[in-house]
Amino acid sequence: MRIKRGVTTKAKHKRILEAAKGYFGRRKNTIRIARQAVEKAGQYAYRDRKVRKRSFRAIWIQRINAAVREQGLTYGVFMHGLTLTSIELDRKVLADIAMHEPDTFRAIVAQVQSALDAKVAA
Template sequence: MARVKRGTTTRTKHKRLLDQAKGYYGRRKNTIRIARQAVEKAGQYAYRDRKVKKRAFRAIWIQRINAAVRQEGMTYGNFIHGTKLAGIELDRKVMADLAMNEPEVFKGVIKQAQDALAKA
């Protein structure tokens, strides 16, 4: 039976790994063992931070909405409750964008929320 030489497969694996480690500092970019650890850790950070990014953006949107709503004399919690009662189905991302870029339109949304709270 013929002898199997595994150089091609190993080189392919190593090349793929080193391509992923491109741009890293020091031996992390050109030593297989260290590059493998660095790439695995980078993958763990990327996975975790995709979730964290969603949390961070939601927190930013809430802060922006809260700042805009407080200028009109309401709290964030009362405003959200009022939008639910009024049947306004805008998400926080859209409301934060309105608060920053279209303040007059956002004041209309606040007015609707205040009216719904007054009726309840």
């Protein structure tokens, strides 16, 4: 008696072709090409989950830097001042405050500035 593998093969192919839904040309309906496309898409997705975190951090830093320079400081000096004042806000929150609540951000910068001035005086 021979072993027939049609059911398992069909299930494997179906899984790949479902993942390739929306692709153009033979990438969506030819199993060999669809498998390559789905594998590559998975590689891009894995890589770009890491890249997304880097990109957001870069955006937050740019926004903080722009807001701080309006107050006459630089990003690096400002972040150093935050550690001196022991204000523990992360870059995401700081960028959000800088964009949506400029008065609050000015108050934070004022605290940082006073801490920096105290350090220089000491």
